[in-house]
Amino acid sequence: MQPIISITNLVKTYAGGFRALKGVDLEIRRGEIFALLGPNGAGKTTLINIICGIVTPTSGTVLADGHDIVRDFRAARSKIGLVPQELVTDAFESVWATVKFSRGLFGKPPNDAYLEKVLRDLSLWDKKDSKILALSGGMKRRVLIAKALAHEPDILFLDEPTAGVDVELRRGMWDMVRSLRENGVTVILTTHYIEEAEELADRIGIINKGEIVLVEDKNILMRKLGRKQLTLHLQAPLERVPPQLANRQLELTAEGTQLVYTFDTQSDSTGIASLLRQLNELGIDFKDLHTEESSLEEIFVTLIGGKR
Amino acid sequence: MNGYAIRAIYRFEMARWFRTIVQSVASPVISTSLYFVVFGAAIGSRIAEVEGVSYGAFIVPGLIMLSILTESIANASFGIYMPRYSGTIYEVLSAPISAFEIIVGYVGAAASKSIMLGLIILATARVFVPFEIAHPFWMIAFLIMTAVTFSLFGFIIGIWASGWEKLQIVPILVITPLAFLGGSFYSISMLPPLWQKITLFNPVVYLISGFRWSFYGISDVAVGISLGMTVLFMAGCVTAIYWIFKTGYRLKA
Numbered sequence: 001m002q003p004i005i006s007i008t009n010l011v012k013t014y015a016g017g018f019r020a021l022k023g024v025d026l027e028i029r030r031g032e033i034f035a036l037l038g039p040n041g042a043g044k045t046t047l048i049n050i051i052c053g054i055v056t057p058t059s060g061t062v063l064a065d066g067h068d069i070v071r072d073f074r075a076a077r078s079k080i081g082l083v084p085q086e087l088v089t090d091a092f093e094s095v096w097a098t099v100k101f102s103r104g105l106f107g108k109p110p111n112d113a114y115l116e117k118v119l120r121d122l123s124l125w126d127k128k129d130s131k132i133l134a135l136s137g138g139m140k141r142r143v144l145i146a147k148a149l150a151h152e153p154d155i156l157f158l159d160e161p162t163a164g165v166d167v168e169l170r171r172g173m174w175d176m177v178r179s180l181r182e183n184g185v186t187v188i189l190t191t192h193y194i195e196e197a198e199e200l201a202d203r204i205g206i207i208n209k210g211e212i213v214l215v216e217d218k219n220i221l222m223r224k225l226g227r228k229q230l231t232l233h234l235q236a237p238l239e240r241v242p243p244q245l246a247n248r249q250l251e252l253t254a255e256g257t258q259l260v261y262t263f264d265t266q267s268d269s270t271g272i273a274s275l276l277r278q279l280n281e282l283g284i285d286f287k288d289l290h291t292e293e294s295s296l297e298e299i300f301v302t303l304i305g306g307k308r
Numbered sequence: 309m310n311g312y313a314i315r316a317i318y319r320f321e322m323a324r325w326f327r328t329i330v331q332s333v334a335s336p337v338i339s340t341s342l343y344f345v346v347f348g349a350a351i352g353s354r355i356a357e358v359e360g361v362s363y364g365a366f367i368v369p370g371l372i373m374l375s376i377l378t379e380s381i382a383n384a385s386f387g388i389y390m391p392r393y394s395g396t397i398y399e400v401l402s403a404p405i406s407a408f409e410i411i412v413g414y415v416g417a418a419a420s421k422s423i424m425l426g427l428i429i430l431a432t433a434r435v436f437v438p439f440e441i442a443h444p445f446w447m448i449a450f451l452i453m454t455a456v457t458f459s460l461f462g463f464i465i466g467i468w469a470s471g472w473e474k475l476q477i478v479p480i481l482v483i484t485p486l487a488f489l490g491g492s493f494y495s496i497s498m499l500p501p502l503w504q505k506i507t508l509f510n511p512v513v514y515l516i517s518g519f520r521w522s523f524y525g526i527s528d529v530a531v532g533i534s535l536g537m538t539v540l541f542m543a544g545c546v547t548a549i550y551w552i553f554k555t556g557y558r559l560k561a
């Protein structure tokens with residue numbers, strides 16, 4: 001299937017000479033949730049702003065649903081909704097007026113029933129006549145989402161959607177993003193919270209210093225780079241790893257009371273069964289055990305760390 | 309052509325005006341009334357007729373122009389500067405609209421406000437002094453052209469300004485002196501010969517002269533020249549705005 005966004009060799013050099021993007025190639029699949037991860041200043045926002053028409057690319061092309069974002073900007077932009085990172089709102093407008101404005105701005109005829117649904121879905125309907133200035137930060141964030149959805153976009157960009165949003169609201173936001181995808185909207189989000197990407201994304205892209213470091217299906221990424229650890233809480237502490245076990249990936253921690261076995265989830269035989277048998281033969285008893293999978297966060301730190 | 313977008317911007321800008329309708333309308337009405345009390349009644353009674361028109365009536369077109377110039381610039385510059393300042397401009401920039409549509413929305417709204425204001429001042433003036441309008445069509449034409457031209461100019465200032473001070477500096481340092489020295493309160497022929505020449509470099513002279521001609525059939529410069537200069541200034545502003553959107557000056561990185 002044709003990708004909904006395809007970016008080819010995108011370069012952005014700012015007036016001061018700073019190269020924010022150094023030849024980015026990226027394809028976003030129709031209907032997916034794509035998480036773009038990267039440290040501050042990696043180029044996430046620049047990338048989004050170019051696609052949305054706020055920043056002019058230095059070179060390269062971007063197609064949104066087959067439309068060139070520069071030559072055919074009307075068709076391209078009418079497909080796209082953007083929720084910016086900063087909470088930028090008009091202070092004195094009412095919520096209702098601002099969503100109506102957004103819909104009109106994107107060239108759609110009025111449709112109050114649709115806008116009502118958007119506001120209800122975002123729990124903003126009872127605030128529709130409030131001035132935006134009187135709303136809390138979390139509500140303002142939702143107003144920005146409502147504005148971005150007002151023209152029924154096929155593609156939604158969420159630039160750090162849950163920055164400064166409390167835990168409960170964040171869960172609500174995640175539910176909303178999932179329901180958008182169910183309705184066929186492609187969602188591209190940038191985030192600092194790796195937990196968020198892990199929770200939501202179908203695919204993950206990692207950007208660092210203006211270059212895409214990696215794009216991978218989330219589950220494959222987790223599996224590929226994920227390592228599992230088995231921790232055994234020993235009955236009696238050991239001084240060192242017994243020589244019979246020297247050929248295994250073992251480590252003693254917590255003053256010899258814990259034996260940690262690291263293994264690869266990819267391999268066919270993890271070696272857990274034989275390790276446990278061996279421990280039994282050596283008379284090493286344990287009272288408890290648990291396994292841990294490395295999180296996306298650790299994967300991320302490893303990747304970015306290696307590039308620095 | 310994205311008609312819904314033009315309408316959305318226009319409505320948004322007009323709504324902003326109507327939210328502060330009392331200040332927006334009251335302040336120019338009050339200040340105009342004060343001008344009439346001071347210049348028209350108090351001082352004007354001691355000034356002879358100017359080219360057959362009573363002094364009170366003579367200053368009416370000048371006062372309207374004065375308000376149109378300042379209000380057009382203030383409204384249009386604030387209208388585009390505010391979203392740049394607050395960051396809400398992102399939405400306009402990311403919308404499927406062309407520069408032309410943005411201009412029609414913002415400048416159209418600013419010009420509409422000034423035109424309405426001009427008409428309100430006209431009505432207020434009528435309360436103080438009796439006058440007739442000799443060429444109503446040209447009166448309206450000059451009113452609209454001036455409002456549009458200076459709204460375009462205000463839009464440019466609103467894009468150029470990188471802070472609130474700069475937003476104020478052009479109206480205070482340039483426009484107000486030019487407007488006052490442009491013959492709002494006197495006929496150019498009252499000046500010494502040298503100043504009559506220098507004054508001709510002031511574009512506002514042509515606007516006020518043309519506008520006054522539409523009222524009383526008298527003018528400092530030929531009405532055709534007034535018209536030509538107004539069109540010229542408008543064309544200059546349009547060119548500048550074309551360049552702004554072409555290069556993304558202060559709008560896009």
